[in-house]
Amino acid sequence: MAKNNRKRRRKKSSFSFFLFIVFCVGSVYLFSNFLFAAPSEPVETSEEVSREEFITHLAPHAKEIHERQGILASIILGQAILESDWGQSELSQKYNNLFGIKAYGKGDKVYLKTKEFVDGKWIEISADFKVYPDWEASMDDHTALFLNGVSWNHEIYYPVIEATTYKEAAKALQTSGYATDPDYSEKIINVIESYELYRYDQ
Numbered sequence: 001m002a003k004n005n006r007k008r009r010r011k012k013s014s015f016s017f018f019l020f021i022v023f024c025v026g027s028v029y030l031f032s033n034f035l036f037a038a039p040s041e042p043v044e045t046s047e048e049v050s051r052e053e054f055i056t057h058l059a060p061h062a063k064e065i066h067e068r069q070g071i072l073a074s075i076i077l078g079q080a081i082l083e084s085d086w087g088q089s090e091l092s093q094k095y096n097n098l099f100g101i102k103a104y105g106k107g108d109k110v111y112l113k114t115k116e117f118v119d120g121k122w123i124e125i126s127a128d129f130k131v132y133p134d135w136e137a138s139m140d141d142h143t144a145l146f147l148n149g150v151s152w153n154h155e156i157y158y159p160v161i162e163a164t165t166y167k168e169a170a171k172a173l174q175t176s177g178y179a180t181d182p183d184y185s186e187k188i189i190n191v192i193e194s195y196e197l198y199r200y201d202q
Helices: 002-036 046-069 073-084 090-095 135-148 158-162 166-176 184-194 197-201
Strands: 109-118 121-130
Touching (some): 046 073, 046 135, 073 184, 135 158
8 A cells, every 4th residue: 555655656746747847848948939039020000101102103203304304303202292291181182282382373273271381480371272183293293383483483493403412402492482381491301311212313
């Protein structure tokens, strides 16, 4: 009887020791996997993906304009991003106007509210804006504006066209009065540098 009890105790001890070994080995395995696991790839957010898609969509035509007319592609893309809020504004989504170009006289147009910086403060106004069949048409009209200027000064945007760097062009946009925002050129430069849009000027 005593021998049987000793055998049972030895079996229990052996089984307990076996479980202890399994637990230790499993713990070491799990810890080593955690410690030496390869870092996971960063996951792009939907916003980042949509922004990249926006750039990719416009870049080919922007490069064509640059090659044909000399306007830097980075400036075209930077303005489109800033003016249309990455193609999310009502004006760009519903009416394909990427650059906030106003409408004068006849032609397709829409009356919308906008904000302008006047006398040191932002105010809300309403104005007529051009309507286009697609974004490429908006880009072409934006190019025509630079080439032909406005009725009171046909050469007003020549410094933008003649600029050889995006910083020069952005500052020329500011001095030409394209936008009332006092920080317009800095915002354009920031967008261009943040998304490396200057690579499309090559």
